[in-house]
Amino acid sequence: MNQATGKIEHKVISGWISSGASVLDLGCGDGELLSLLIREKQVRAQGIELSEQAIHSCVAAGLSVFQEDIDTGLAEYADKSFDYVILNQTFQQVKKPDFVLKEALRVGKKIIVGFPNFCYITARFQLFFRGKVPVTPSLPYEWYDTPNLHFLSIADFVEYCKKREVQIERATFIAKNKRVRFLPNVFAEAGLFLLSK
Amino acid sequence: MTESVGTVGTVKTQYFTFAEPPNELTLESGEKLGPITLTYETYGKLNRDKSNAVLVLHAFSGDAHAAGFLEGDKDSGWWDDFIGPGKGIDTNEYFVICSNVLGGCKGSTGPSSINPKTGKPYGLEFPIITIGDMVNAQRRLINHLGIEKLLAVVGGSMGGMQVLQWMVAYPDRIRSAIPIATTMKHTPQQIAFNEVGRQAVMADPNWRNGNYYGGKVPAKGLAVARMIGHITYMSDTSMADKFGRRTKAEKDPFKFSADFEVEGYLRYRGDNFVKRFDANSYLYITKAIDYFNILNGHSLGSIFKGLKAKVFVIAFKSDWLYPAYQSQEIVKACKLAGVDASYCEINSTYGHDAFLLEIEQETQLIRHFLKTVSNGNGNGAQHA
Numbered sequence: 001m002n003q004a005t006g007k008i009e010h011k012v013i014s015g016w017i018s019s020g021a022s023v024l025d026l027g028c029g030d031g032e033l034l035s036l037l038i039r040e041k042q043v044r045a046q047g048i049e050l051s052e053q054a055i056h057s058c059v060a061a062g063l064s065v066f067q068e069d070i071d072t073g074l075a076e077y078a079d080k081s082f083d084y085v086i087l088n089q090t091f092q093q094v095k096k097p098d099f100v101l102k103e104a105l106r107v108g109k110k111i112i113v114g115f116p117n118f119c120y121i122t123a124r125f126q127l128f129f130r131g132k133v134p135v136t137p138s139l140p141y142e143w144y145d146t147p148n149l150h151f152l153s154i155a156d157f158v159e160y161c162k163k164r165e166v167q168i169e170r171a172t173f174i175a176k177n178k179r180v181r182f183l184p185n186v187f188a189e190a191g192l193f194l195l196s197k
Numbered sequence: 198m199t200e201s202v203g204t205v206g207t208v209k210t211q212y213f214t215f216a217e218p219p220n221e222l223t224l225e226s227g228e229k230l231g232p233i234t235l236t237y238e239t240y241g242k243l244n245r246d247k248s249n250a251v252l253v254l255h256a257f258s259g260d261a262h263a264a265g266f267l268e269g270d271k272d273s274g275w276w277d278d279f280i281g282p283g284k285g286i287d288t289n290e291y292f293v294i295c296s297n298v299l300g301g302c303k304g305s306t307g308p309s310s311i312n313p314k315t316g317k318p319y320g321l322e323f324p325i326i327t328i329g330d331m332v333n334a335q336r337r338l339i340n341h342l343g344i345e346k347l348l349a350v351v352g353g354s355m356g357g358m359q360v361l362q363w364m365v366a367y368p369d370r371i372r373s374a375i376p377i378a379t380t381m382k383h384t385p386q387q388i389a390f391n392e393v394g395r396q397a398v399m400a401d402p403n404w405r406n407g408n409y410y411g412g413k414v415p416a417k418g419l420a421v422a423r424m425i426g427h428i429t430y431m432s433d434t435s436m437a438d439k440f441g442r443r444t445k446a447e448k449d450p451f452k453f454s455a456d457f458e459v460e461g462y463l464r465y466r467g468d469n470f471v472k473r474f475d476a477n478s479y480l481y482i483t484k485a486i487d488y489f490n491i492l493n494g495h496s497l498g499s500i501f502k503g504l505k506a507k508v509f510v511i512a513f514k515s516d517w518l519y520p521a522y523q524s525q526e527i528v529k530a531c532k533l534a535g536v537d538a539s540y541c542e543i544n545s546t547y548g549h550d551a552f553l554l555e556i557e558q559e560t561q562l563i564r565h566f567l568k569t570v571s572n573g574n575g576n577g578a579q580h581a
Binding site: 078 | 561
């Protein structure tokens with residue numbers, strides 16, 4: 001979980017979700033977001049998470065959760081069986097993001113994707129002037145221990161959605177726990193998208 | 198755990214007899230059986246609206262004595278670490294029931310019981326029984342106790358099969374189900390191990406087509422069967438940890454005595470089993486397990502359709518007798534049917550035995566799960 005922007009991201013996501021909806025959170029971690037959505041939006045929640053420790057936290061919080069890999073975990077769900085499928089800060093960590101996104105769009109009526117922006121200004125500086133792979137609040141890992149398998153920018157993702165004919169219904173950009181409205185691909189640490197197909 | 202953890206103390210064996218002729222129980226085979234006695238134990242108190250009952254279902258060689266101590270007995274019940282005040286199934290909160298299965302030899306009607314028609318033990322005249330028959334008999338006990346809806350049914354291995362059977366046969370009688378280290382159907386490999394065990398029993402000259410009651414029991418055959426069982430319950434790692442290649446001090450090598458510690462262990466387990474288990478029950482119950490196939494012509498997607506109960510599937514990483522993929526099949530069926538479910542694959546090196554040994558992990562998970570069910574605030578996605 002991205003600590004730097006986590007709080008406001010959860011608020012934005014909660015604002016996008018309608019009351020009483022069914023929600024599938026892919027890579028739900030310790031279930032903080034799902035618990036918030038249950039409290040604020042009375043959603044019916046299901047999580048999928050790989051870490052056994054995180055599963056314990058979810059069960060302790062009263063959440064329903066499957067210990068599974070999200071690269072393979074969606075096959076049994078029927079089309080449009082959830083109102084929302086969430087991929088927050090996990091999208092860049094899956095082996096096949098294109099496949100997972102396609103599956104999420106099949107299973108969910110709408111999907112919410114959140115990821116760290118690789119072309120955030122600090123990252124650009126580190127790359128350009130220091131000649132080093134960036135380490136920023138939203139990309140806090142060294143090259144040798146990062147769980148992130150794919151690095152993308154907000155511009156990359158917008159282009160991807162166009163190419164795959166995915167409709168961007170809403171987008172919010174965040175830096176330092178605040179919304180960013182000006183040149184998000186430069187000034188946002190993270191992007192959040194509400195998508196449908 | 199912070200609060201005080203205790204024992205349920207001294208417990209009493211209870212008996213429930215039903216299906217008196219002419220109202221015998223019709224078995225899945227079509228045969229009729231009666232009267233039937235089930236022996237059972239209960240721990241904790243049934244609350245006023247009878248909504249806190251948890252049915253614990255035992256594994257192949259288990260019995261009704263799940264927790265506490267029987268009068269004059271030093272050994273506690275088989276899941277005593279998990280059932281009691283402040284434990285995984287907290288008897289301060291829940292009323293726990295455990296009964297010996299139909300076909301068993303620990304007080305419930307089985308092949309070693311007296312056949313009222315002949316006045317002699319049934320032996321092989323005992324009808325073939327199934328996991329479904331075991332659950333049908335349990336349901337009669339639950340009716341007898343006046344419980345309309347069980348808070349949970351929980352069990353590992355063959356106990357897990359009974360949990361699945363409850364989910365399919367009596368979905369409206371349960372609020373939650375916890376199948377542990379189990380499968381929806383026995384595979385050829387699983388049947389094969391059971392068959393070797395049965396052949397060992399039947400090859401013992403004392404078995405005499407099941408007519409050994411009152412004479413010598415087929416002790417050697419049953420002991421060998423149990424030794425095979427114990428190999429399948431452990432893992433490569435747990436055996437290496439427990440025994441290594443250590444040998445006994447006073448060894449007489451190459452005389453085929455039990456040189457290695459693992460040999461001594463298996464012999465001890467085998468011999469011990471003979472003292473507490475009936476060879477014919479071994480045959481009948483292993484057959485019931487082998488015939489178990491909850492799908493039985495149904496598709497994976499339809500088997501749990503409409504199930505309202507909350508499900509928690511648990512598997513163990515090193516379990517090669519009931520590998521995790523079989524638990525994942527249960528999870529798939531839940532997803533296909535839109536059942537509210539959870540799945541945890543506990544990292545353990547104990548093999549299949551883990552369901553009796555990973556008490557701390559099971560306690561954490563199941564305590565919270567039961568609380569969620571009991572508070573009725575499950576927010577699980579029971580999707581379309």
